[in-house]
Amino acid sequence: MRRQLDEHDEAIIAELRDDGRVPIRELAQRVGLTEATVRARIRRLEESDSMRIVAKLDLGSMGYPFTGLLGLKIRGRTIDEVANDLVDIPGVISVLSVIGRNDLEIQVIARDMAALNLLVTQTIPQIDGVIGVEAALAMNIVKYVQPWGRFE
Template structure:
């Protein structure tokens, strides 16, 4: 992966803020031409700096959010990750170091859904242990 210069970093920041903005608008915000912005984005996609584009939806105020730390048995991490990605209530999944192997952000519409997701995760072959903390408010 190629090292990013300040213009690349600003372009990525603008894409994170509004990935649907027209390229001309993104370019204007950072003071480069549309063609330059298009070439830079294409280069960053090609070299793997930008892995893809996604949609961020507004969180429902009634949704239940939590962070789950997961311990995985031996070399089962890849299989566990594949299974976890099939659970739609898991919005983000991170590998980590320390006592826990994975950290997942959960979002559920009800306590019943939340409980179901916890059971589904714990039933996945290779999951040894988990600890979940509800997110009560954001600062």
Template sequence: MNNLAAVNEHVDLDAIDQGVIALLREDGRMPYRSIARELGVTEATVRARVKRLEESNTMRVVAVTDTQAAGFDLLLAVGVQVEGRAPEAVAQDLARIEEVFSVNVVVGTHDVEILVMARDPGSLKTLLADTLGSIPGVRRLTPALAIDVLKNQPDWVPFHDA
């Protein structure tokens, strides 16, 4: 099967698929043997299910960085007003910046909204004034510092029962 066909393939999830996904959500490095034992199936079955789920783009197992453990203590949502360039072009430039981890072209008060992380107030000042502010087309930045993060779920994806 070529990659294009795999991307467009719809996969109906049965109880085994859902069990594999649930266990890998708890521990993405869980051995297939342990998954098989938990679900009462063979290791070969688990291996085949994971392969099918990954090839159909139904599931991906990825590493997620703990941003605080990596030294980023400040989280900001930043609205970006654009002038003189297409918002998509400015968004592409913003997406190349290491501290920017989410970029969205939007309709509303701002043209682009980004989420950024900073290590400390000094690096935040440099990020806002020197890095973000120097991108051609950026007219105005409207930062909002997160003072209490109630939910940050980077592994969230819609998941419906079969």
């Protein structure tokens, strides 16, 4: 059961989003609460599935400096069937079913331009049901966050 977030919960989440390894003592000072209160709030947020603390990879540091954004048009198979095939491809890191010009939007990563080219021109277009691929190469990632928190 998710709980309603108040301004203290949101402050804790914002600080942890910035640095998930911040010591509780420092976190408590930053948000103006006691250490015990911060610990209890974090525990309640986790137990209620309102928040998870996870590690986020730096793709560039991990050897994946190339990011491609692909819009796919699907025919002859369901979007879910094609999406299920895509999730098994190494280098595909997100698959979204969308409304608009494309049926699916996916994000791919690659170690070099040759690997990205292989994904975009051969691997993905050969999936049964993919009839069109519209690709864009991310030149500079200005903002990349998972904005979990209040959605009101």
